[in-house]
Amino acid sequence: MREFVIRHGKVISPVNGYHGEEKDILVRDGKIAEIADRIEGGGEVIDAEGCIVTPGFIDIHTHCYPKAFLGLDPDVLGIQRGTTTILDAGSSGADNYEDFRSNYIEKSKTKVFTLLNLSKEGLIRGHELDDMSKIDVEKAKEVIRKYPDNIVGMKARASASVVGEMGLEPIAIAARTAHEVGKPLMVHVGNYPPALTDVLKLLDRNDIITHAYHGKPGGILTEDKKIIEEAQKARERGVKFDVGHGVASFSYRVFEQAMREGFDCDMISTDLHVENYEGPVYNLAAVVSKLLELGESLEDAVTKCTSVPAAHFGLEGLGELAEGKTADFNIMSFEPCSEEVQDSIGDSLTLNNRLVLKKTIYSRGNESEVFEHIVGE
Ligand SMILES: [Zn+2]
Numbered sequence: 001m002r003e004f005v006i007r008h009g010k011v012i013s014p015v016n017g018y019h020g021e022e023k024d025i026l027v028r029d030g031k032i033a034e035i036a037d038r039i040e041g042g043g044e045v046i047d048a049e050g051c052i053v054t055p056g057f058i059d060i061h062t063h064c065y066p067k068a069f070l071g072l073d074p075d076v077l078g079i080q081r082g083t084t085t086i087l088d089a090g091s092s093g094a095d096n097y098e099d100f101r102s103n104y105i106e107k108s109k110t111k112v113f114t115l116l117n118l119s120k121e122g123l124i125r126g127h128e129l130d131d132m133s134k135i136d137v138e139k140a141k142e143v144i145r146k147y148p149d150n151i152v153g154m155k156a157r158a159s160a161s162v163v164g165e166m167g168l169e170p171i172a173i174a175a176r177t178a179h180e181v182g183k184p185l186m187v188h189v190g191n192y193p194p195a196l197t198d199v200l201k202l203l204d205r206n207d208i209i210t211h212a213y214h215g216k217p218g219g220i221l222t223e224d225k226k227i228i229e230e231a232q233k234a235r236e237r238g239v240k241f242d243v244g245h246g247v248a249s250f251s252y253r254v255f256e257q258a259m260r261e262g263f264d265c266d267m268i269s270t271d272l273h274v275e276n277y278e279g280p281v282y283n284l285a286a287v288v289s290k291l292l293e294l295g296e297s298l299e300d301a302v303t304k305c306t307s308v309p310a311a312h313f314g315l316e317g318l319g320e321l322a323e324g325k326t327a328d329f330n331i332m333s334f335e336p337c338s339e340e341v342q343d344s345i346g347d348s349l350t351l352n353n354r355l356v357l358k359k360t361i362y363s364r365g366n367e368s369e370v371f372e373h374i375v376g377e
Pocket residue numbers: 061062063089188271
């Protein structure tokens with residue numbers, strides 16, 4: 001489609017001043033041409049009556065390199081799950097990034113950006129940082145500098161199973177390398193060692209902790225359920241804290257307690273991969289629904305998976321609803337329900353409302369397409 005109007009949607013994009021007001025949105029040649037109370041004409045009509053319209057979602061933590069451990073096709077984790085832009089979190093490294101780029105990134109409808117793994121093999125086998133021979137700092141920097149259009153940061157996993165006897169050293173190298181090339185480093189935290197307190201000390205402004213609310217020992221809460229001092233200090237320096245739900249990395253109890261302590265997340269992501277995309281994670285809208293039930297506001301949640309990640313990673317034209325921006329949208333309803341949903345550690349929560357994906361509109365160049373979500377499947 002080259003020209004169409006999304007009619008009567010309740011538009012939410014707080015960064016652009018939209019807080020649920022009913023608007024029409026005119027799209028022409030893949031870009032937003034106008035947003036107004038009423039737009040006459042404009043070609044094909046997409047009726048969004050009774051629905052909310054947000055910018056296309058941006059999921060900053062997925063695994064969409066099918067040749068790597070746990071990876072799935074970008075469109076399965078992106079468009080088909082109501083997310084127009086996804087970041088691959090470290091599936092590829094300096095040795096296989098070009099294969100990932102030419103065979104998947106460039107062929108998918110979903111916009112894919114990359115957080116390059118410090119390990120040159122990426123996540124091909126797991127335990128990717130347990131040996132210095134898997135790290136080639138110069139080559140990583142070379143690849144990052146060669147593809148600034150697509151590589152928007154770095155990734156390293158700080159778990160005992162990943163770093164083995166190397167401990168904190170690979171994470172220190174990753175932080176140094178990312179800071180040298182001026183990109184954010186996303187660090188996965190899980191089972192220690194290395195300890196989260198030590199990892200946090202390495203991070204600086206714009207770096208990201210993903211799986212920030214995991215329920216394993218050694219997380220962001222002290223024994224008396226306060227936020228650890230290192231996390232408070234890291235946040236003051238500009239380090240960001242991301243949900244990264246995943247199969248073993250999100251605990252309702254930890255998140256609720258962190259909210260009580262004033263330590264809400266900065267960004268919301270799924271960690272979608274082959275072991276969780278059919279549950280308990282499903283998609284970003286499902287993760288957002290859980291956070292809404294736990295006290296996050298709808299406006300904040302939308303911001304944290306649209307304009308915040310777009311600004312953080314410099315994703316031009318994405319994550320906002322304004323004239324000239326890329327015509328990526330989610331059309332969803334927010335419906336009452338009574339549904340039991342699980343976190344990653346087996347706790348359950350009753351959702352009283354949930355976001356239901358209706359249509360995802362995505363644009364490339366001057367063409368736009370609509371993906372219809374089949375509700376109930
Ligand atoms: Zn992950």
